[in-house]
Amino acid sequence: MLLSPILLISAGHLTARVFSSVVGAWAWIPLQLVYWSGMIAVLYSVNGMSTIFTAYTRSSGWRSWSSGILIGLIPWPILLLHLNLLHSPLLIVCWLALALINPFIEESYWRGLFGEVTSQWPAWAALLYPTLFFAAAHPLQWGVFSVGSRNWQMVAALMIMGIVWSATYRQTRSLRSNTFSHMLVDLGNMSVWVFLNLYTPPTHH
Numbered sequence: 001m002l003l004s005p006i007l008l009i010s011a012g013h014l015t016a017r018v019f020s021s022v023v024g025a026w027a028w029i030p031l032q033l034v035y036w037s038g039m040i041a042v043l044y045s046v047n048g049m050s051t052i053f054t055a056y057t058r059s060s061g062w063r064s065w066s067s068g069i070l071i072g073l074i075p076w077p078i079l080l081l082h083l084n085l086l087h088s089p090l091l092i093v094c095w096l097a098l099a100l101i102n103p104f105i106e107e108s109y110w111r112g113l114f115g116e117v118t119s120q121w122p123a124w125a126a127l128l129y130p131t132l133f134f135a136a137a138h139p140l141q142w143g144v145f146s147v148g149s150r151n152w153q154m155v156a157a158l159m160i161m162g163i164v165w166s167a168t169y170r171q172t173r174s175l176r177s178n179t180f181s182h183m184l185v186d187l188g189n190m191s192v193w194v195f196l197n198l199y200t201p202p203t204h205h
Contacts, residue, residue: 001046015141025195025197035137058176071161071181074157078201095192096187107182126170154201
């Protein structure tokens with residue numbers, strides 16, 4: 001189970017390469033489906049669904065909600081400054097669907113499952129192990145066809161968010177605030193437009 005991120009990312013990378021040669025940046029759709037399916041398969045294979053369900057029934061506490069909302073709003077200036085890009089109904093539907101579905105699956109896998117598996121590890125190791133893979137998954141998969149997904153600042157932001165979300169789960173054993181925070185991030189970072197290279201985050205050296 002601890003090595004599942006390597007298999008997951010490898011499968012995603014291969015999917016991205018194969019489909020991007022055919023449909024270009026629209027390869028994000030088959031990649032997303034493979035990525036989600038892989039995480040769900042791992043959760044089922046280790047009987048992790050009951051643990052995840054329990055994690056969604058627990059309260060996160062107001063501190064976790066407060067920090068989660070603050071983290072989630074960090075990328076929102078990107079959205080607010082580029083509202084002019086929101087003119088395609090198809091892209092808007094894809095964006096909203098991604099923001100609603102992706103956080104549940106990613107938080108269940110990266111924070112919920114790994115939070116349980118590493119619960120007896122030293123805190124620094126338990127936080128870093130899944131977060132390193134979580135952050136690397138984006139440039140190694142979507143970065144195959146998306147310039148913005150290879151942005152080092154985006155990877156750094158993913159590291160920070162991953163550590164905060166992992167620490168929140170370790171403290172509360174709840175995925176509620178994490179998932180809402182993640183939804184805010186996926187809305188604010190204009191994910192679909194980044195995947196399609198319709199918006200590329202600026203890089204500051």
